[in-house]
Amino acid sequence: MPVPTIADPPPSAGPKPQGQPSQKTMTKAERRELQEKQRAAKAALKQQPPQGQSKQQQGGNAGASGQQKAKVPPTPQKKSFGAEVSASKQHASASKDGGASGAAAEELTGKQLSHGLRIFSHFGQPKPVGHTIKGDIHPATIRLGLLFSEFKICGANARCIAMLTAFKQVIQDYTTPSHSTISRHLMTHLSPQITHLVSARPMSVTMGNAIRELKLEISGIDIDMIEQDAKKKLYDYINTYIQDRITTADKVIQELAGKKVKDGDVILTYARSSVVEKILLSAHSEGKKFSVMVVDSKPLLEGKELLKSLTNGPNPIPCTYALLPALPSLLPEVTTVFVGAHALYSNGAVYSRAGTAMVAMMAKANSVPVVVCCETYKFSDGVMVDGFSKNELVPLSIIQKNSTDRGLAPALHLETLNPLYDLTPPTYITAVVTEVGLIPPSSISSIPLALGKTSL
Amino acid sequence: MVSETRSAATSRSVEVLAQKLRRRQVVGSRAAALETLLVLRQVISKARFSNLEQLVAIIRDAGRRLVDAQPKEHSVGNTVRKILHHIREEFHAATRGTVVAKPASFSISKFVLQGQPRKHAVLPKSESKGTLRENDPDDPDSFARGLKPVLMEAIQDVLDELETVYDNISKNAKDHIHSDEIILTLGMSKTVEQFLKSAAHSHNYSVIIAETAPSYDGRIMAKSLSEAGISTFLVPDSSVFALMSRVNKVILGAHVILANGGMFAVSGSLMVATAAKAHSTPVVVCAGQFKLTPLWNLYHEYGAHDFGNPSDVLGFENGDLVDKVDVVNPYYDYVQPELIVAYITNDGDHPPSSIYRLLKETYDDEDNEL
Incomplete structure (x- = not known):
């Protein structure tokens, strides 16, 4: 089974904790469980503030880490830290399911899948409970893992920024063991954090790229450097990375793509991309007269959020909202399609929110230009030819939380699949707007080299 | 007097269906087709006519009212068209009984000149002088009496077809x-x-x-x-x-x-x-x-x-x-x-x-x- 490497635990890992024969440990575990349940409930309460606010919290510098740490429950025994974490995760995911029925439904899904089509078996399923990670997990990472798994932080940019900000805290609180050096040891400290985040949700390409760069930076630290200086260096490095590759890149893209919006245009966009949102808002603030069509679809219906921000304020952008099946009726009036991306592969294919490929395909059929807005740090070296080979499923609980209707409960012979991504072939794409300019999708592979990357 | 109440009754049944279609109480192509067929059957069984044109006009009138009620439900119009087609066919079959059978040979040139072979089933009125007689001055209902049983059969065929579709x-x-x-x-x-x-x-x-x-x-x-x-x-x-x-x-x-x-x-x-x-x-x-x-x-x-x-x-x-x-x-x-x-x-x-x-x-x- 071609599973993502670290994401899936061996199948035997699940029932192990329950299989403990000793009566004494059982009761102990039960006591701990109760404790953790209360903690998880508390943590869940804390996570209620909306994404923007929580991001702000994270965006604060590491000086706030003390305050952050105070919020996270202190762990009683240093020795059993790892076990504690996994236990808390168990309960978090259980409570997220909205009680026993939800958990049962998800279990059924898992069981069904093994009976069902084997071609779907590699899709990342919601992680089974009882997944243990060795090593110390920083509270900031646990918090972030929860936010990821509940889709409170969603989107390639937001996830990458949140991860890097959490890592700043992790590095801040890290002390090098006496017998080792920071350049050698820090990565072994970070890797369980990464594993934890990946177990919450499969890693995004952006996160992978950022981690790779960070690793390179860590390994490049001089052994003789004082620890505090090295930390400072890494700290600055992360800040620069966020600044250069994401924040400033977005501003440049905003400017470049903004030139493609003209008076009287009808811009169509799909779901919600932070970059596209910024482009539209800035073009509107420049006084351009255009209207926007927001096309949206299950599973996440993110377009509504975009719609809210576009129509917010005293001077809203004229908007039309429709679901994906209505797209062919809208397209004859559209002048340009703007979409965001999760990742770009070197063959020019765009890996993005499920449905983007359909929008691009229909736009191409109607001779409407399709412009993909994407920072260069989202570029991936690999080649992808099919949205089927790598994908992620949205857990049922998330969908039910996002919409009022309950959908269809899985039953015998019946299964609901909610793939999160699809792959748009390069033939449907007119241009990719990056911070280094507008390029055709066929030239994607040359960009990393042009940016100074020495080897492929 | 009698005919007026009869036509009022049929027009009422047409009107009822038209209302239902307009309010989208009858949705789905098949349901609409079935309802239309039932109404048309009623219309035909109550209709008084002494020649084909009158019958076609009656059905068309009812059909037009139904189609106007819900122009997007095309199966209504299709059913009416189909019935009209069947009526013509039955009529020609009935009148042709006395006429010499059509030559069965078809050539490409004839096909090109005359179009679909079925087309020249349309015969000049003067030839129809079998059991069915249009515009009989002695008995104006004889035409309807003769044709109705066959028409009902034809409608039943369409109904069966719809039910087994x-x-x-x-x-x-x-x-x-x-x-x-x-x-x-x-x-x-x-x-x-x-x-x-x-x-x-x-x-x-x-x-x-x-x-x-x-x-x-x-x-x-x-x-x-x-x-x-x-x-x-x-x-x-x-x-x-x-x-x-x-x-x-x-x-x-x-x-x-x-x-x-x-x-x-x-x-x-x-x-x-x-x-x-x-x-x-x-x-x-x-x-x-x-x-x-x-x-x-x-x-x-x-x-x-x-x-x-x-x-x-x-x-x-x-x-x-x-x-x-x-x-x-x-x-x-x-x-x-x-x-x-x-x-x-x-x-x-x-x-x-x-x-x-x-x-x-x-x-x-x-x-x-x-």
Whole structure:
């Protein structure tokens, strides 16, 4: 089974904790469980503030880490830290399911899948409970893992920024063991954090790229450097990375793509991309007269959020909202399609929110230009030819939380699949707007080299 | 006096159906066709006429009122056309009894000159002097008395055809779907549902069903199929493109089949068909013959100009968004004939390119405009 490497635990890992024969440990575990349940409930309460606010919290510098740490429950025994974490995760995911029925439904899904089509078996399923990670997990990472798994932080940019900000805290609180050096040891400290985040949700390409760069930076630290200086260096490095590759890149893209919006245009966009949102808002603030069509679809219906921000304020952008099946009726009036991306592969294919490929395909059929807005740090070296080979499923609980209707409960012979991504072939794409300019999708592979990357 | 109350009664039954159609109390092509047929039967049985023109005029009048009530439900007009066609055929069969049988030989030149062979069944009035006599001055009802039993039989035939339409379509299902295939469909179509269930008797296969927002009818379909023991996967509309590469066949339902071989179908069909085309996956449409419509969609492709309730897309729970945003919810897509491989009807399987011929056989040209 071609599973993502670290994401899936061996199948035997699940029932192990329950299989403990000793009566004494059982009761102990039960006591701990109760404790953790209360903690998880508390943590869940804390996570209620909306994404923007929580991001702000994270965006604060590491000086706030003390305050952050105070919020996270202190762990009683240093020795059993790892076990504690996994236990808390168990309960978090259980409570997220909205009680026993939800958990049962998800279990059924898992069981069904093994009976069902084997071609779907590699899709990342919601992680089974009882997944243990060795090593110390920083509270900031646990918090972030929860936010990821509940889709409170969603989107390639937001996830990458949140991860890097959490890592700043992790590095801040890290002390090098006496017998080792920071350049050698820090990565072994970070890797369980990464594993934890990946177990919450499969890693995004952006996160992978950022981690790779960070690793390179860590390994490049001089052994003789004082620890505090090295930390400072890494700290600055992360800040620069966020600044250069994401924040400033977005501003440049905003400017470049903004030139493609003209008076009287009808811009169509799909779901919600932070970059596209910024482009539209800035073009509107420049006084351009255009209207926007927001096309949206299950599973996440993110377009509504975009719609809210576009129509917010005293001077809203004229908007039309429709679901994906209505797209062919809208397209004859559209002048340009703007979409965001999760990742770009070197063959020019765009890996993005499920449905983007359909929008691009229909736009191409109607001779409407399709412009993909994407920072260069989202570029991936690999080649992808099919949205089927790598994908992620949205857990049922998330969908039910996002919409009022309950959908269809899985039953015998019946299964609901909610793939999160699809792959748009390069033939449907007119241009990719990056911070280094507008390029055709066929030239994607040359960009990393042009940016100074020495080897492929 | 008597005739007036009779015609009032029939006109009332026409009016009742027209109201139902207008209020969308009768929805679905087959239901509408059935209701129309029943009303027409009543109209014909009560009608008084002494020649063919009068009968045709009565039926057309009733038909026009029904069609005007719900112009988007094309199966109403189709049923009227079909009845008219049958009436003419029965009339010619009855009157021709005395006339010398037509020469059975057809040549290409004759075909070119005279068009469809059936066409020259239209005979000059003077020749009709058998048992049926039009405009008989002695007994004005004799024509109606003679023709009505045959007409009732003809209507019964159409009725039977409508009632067995699903069985006839799904008769060959097992030849279209094979073991271990993955079929993709969308929305809820009774025809497709029966077709897939019938195929499941002989083959083990999987179905992927797109939910088809905003009605989410796909869920009903998924429930029904999974209960029939078919391995079913329900997916959002957005993932159709990603999954299409693994799909062996796309099976769709139709709302209306047009004369050029294209069709109107539930919105989302065009996207699915285009995605299938991009992956070279065959698209097969299951539909009853009553959906064949002598209409063309050459100039307007805008979702057949029929729109649903916007609150299904963006409900009032979204607060003040509702005030600021235009919401579009078209019912139908126009799917071009190039995207469709075959139509499976109760009258056999046809490529889109031969639909026009089927239309010529089913309806008379003069009825295209009711």
